[in-house]
Amino acid sequence: MPNYDVIIIGAGSVGIPTSFFLAKEKIKVLVIDELPSAGQGQNKAAIGGVRATHSDPAKIQTCQLSLNVFSKWKEEYGDDIHFQRGGYCFPAYTEEHEKSLKDLLVIQKKYGLNIDWLDAEDIVKLLTGINPKGLRGGTYSPEDGNLSPLLAAQAFYRQAKKWGATFKFQEKVTEVEKQNGSGIKVKTNKGTYATEKVVNAAGANAQEVGKIMGVDLPVFPDSHEGGVTEPVKQFFNPMVVDIREFPGSKNFYFYQEVEGHIIFCLTPQPIIPGVNRNSTSEFLPQAARRLIHLFPRLRNIRVRRVWRGLYPMTPDGVPIVDQIKDLDGYYVAVGFCGQGLMLGPGIALNLVSLITKGKPVLPEEIFKSYSLYRDYSRPSEALK
Numbered sequence: 001m002p003n004y005d006v007i008i009i010g011a012g013s014v015g016i017p018t019s020f021f022l023a024k025e026k027i028k029v030l031v032i033d034e035l036p037s038a039g040q041g042q043n044k045a046a047i048g049g050v051r052a053t054h055s056d057p058a059k060i061q062t063c064q065l066s067l068n069v070f071s072k073w074k075e076e077y078g079d080d081i082h083f084q085r086g087g088y089c090f091p092a093y094t095e096e097h098e099k100s101l102k103d104l105l106v107i108q109k110k111y112g113l114n115i116d117w118l119d120a121e122d123i124v125k126l127l128t129g130i131n132p133k134g135l136r137g138g139t140y141s142p143e144d145g146n147l148s149p150l151l152a153a154q155a156f157y158r159q160a161k162k163w164g165a166t167f168k169f170q171e172k173v174t175e176v177e178k179q180n181g182s183g184i185k186v187k188t189n190k191g192t193y194a195t196e197k198v199v200n201a202a203g204a205n206a207q208e209v210g211k212i213m214g215v216d217l218p219v220f221p222d223s224h225e226g227g228v229t230e231p232v233k234q235f236f237n238p239m240v241v242d243i244r245e246f247p248g249s250k251n252f253y254f255y256q257e258v259e260g261h262i263i264f265c266l267t268p269q270p271i272i273p274g275v276n277r278n279s280t281s282e283f284l285p286q287a288a289r290r291l292i293h294l295f296p297r298l299r300n301i302r303v304r305r306v307w308r309g310l311y312p313m314t315p316d317g318v319p320i321v322d323q324i325k326d327l328d329g330y331y332v333a334v335g336f337c338g339q340g341l342m343l344g345p346g347i348a349l350n351l352v353s354l355i356t357k358g359k360p361v362l363p364e365e366i367f368k369s370y371s372l373y374r375d376y377s378r379p380s381e382a383l384k
């Protein structure tokens with residue numbers, strides 16, 4: 001039976017970077033995915049936003065690590081993952097939103113984030129063509145950015161293989177069994193592998209894989225849709241997040257990627273629980289209305305394609321990254337909600353440290369936000 005130090009279940013936004021950093025540490029790692037190639041789960045549904053501007057300290061610090069990896073990737077490994085440091089901008093059109101964004105600045109600055117309040121005139125300069133009617137200003141964090149989730153997954157995958165990681169595709173993990181003494185057996189529909197440690201990084205399937213591992217994981221997928229327009233000459237850089245509520249939706253966010261396409265996404269209201277990934281007929285009219293409302297100059301742009309994917313949600317909107325109690329060698333890295341791409345490399349670095357040194361890279365006080373054993377009834381993060 002082939003023997004590994006670590007087996008990762010899931011070659012997605014989190015599993016692939018984790019395999020890369022493990023392989024770099026000379027750990028013998030196997031990644032198993034039921035889909036035909038890397039990043040084919042929810043990774044490829046992501047629109048590409050990467051920011052450290054959260055309200056939860058663990059997410060802030062994890063995404064700072066991720067941004068550091070993404071921003072240096074081309075220089076260090078040669079692949080262009082279309083990373084742009086375009087920043088994030090949250091424009092405010094109501095007094096209530098101005099207040100909540102300004103309140104958040106306090107904690108964001110405390111954790112060293114480069115973010116500030118810009119008045120309406122500066123927002124208009126930053127976002128050429130934004131609707132100025134009622135605009136009060138907004139926050140802007142120039143160090144956040146965006147990239148191509150597909151190129152990033154491929155880049156991590158290629159480098160992981162170069163450093164010795166093994167990947168098995170089109171294999172579904174069906175059983176995880178603790179052996180008498182030490183060691184774990186991982187069974188798939190095609191074979192059986194032995195390992196010392198196993199990581200559940202199964203995204204939207206986290207709960208099902210959790211059951212196989214004998215642990216109950218509160219991860220409940222809901223669906224979100226995205227779309228992409230034809231390319232036009234670059235005229236704005238930041239990811240724009242409109243936090244107003246419109247009929248059928250909450251946040252609406254979009255940016256212009258390096259080749260000029262505008263990529264957009266919205267948070268449906270009410271949420272749509274479940275795993276259905278068929279595009280709805282409501283999404284495009286809702287998103288188009290919001291895009292034109294905010295940027296009237298885009299009224300003639302053509303949409304090329306839409307898609308629907310899943311957010312693997314937890315009850316408090318915070319991921320679960322932990323070791324399972326009483327099951328030596330069992331790890332979980334799941335529940336990444338709408339932020340798995342941006343959290344991926346930062347979580348991977350922490351997980352590798354947890355696996356090899358028994359403690360995360362972040363201070364343990366901060367990292368315990370991700371504990372499987374936390375109180376999930378605390379208020380969820382304001383800005384998803």
Ligand SMILES: Cc1cc2nc3c(=O)[nH]c(=O)nc-3n(C[C@H](O)[C@H](O)[C@H](O)COP(=O)(O)OP(=O)(O)OC[C@H]3O[C@@H](n4cnc5c(N)ncnc54)[C@H](O)[C@@H]3O)c2cc1C
Pocket residue numbers: 009010011012013014015032033034035039040041042043044045046047048049050171172173174201202203204205206209223224225226265308309310311312333334335336337338339340341342343
């Ligand atoms: C429309 C949309 C836009 C988004 N935009 C962003 C964004 O801008 N920025 C951002 O950070 N995030 C974004 N996200 C969220 C992001 O896509 C997810 O949080 C992230 O992909 C989750 O990563 P993961 O590694 O947990 O799961 P995945 O990337 O889905 O990887 C899990 C893998 O596990 C495999 N698997 C599951 N069960 C098994 C099994 N039993 N055996 C073998 N393999 C198995 C799956 O096939 C899958 O490949 C967006 C999501 C959507 C839907």
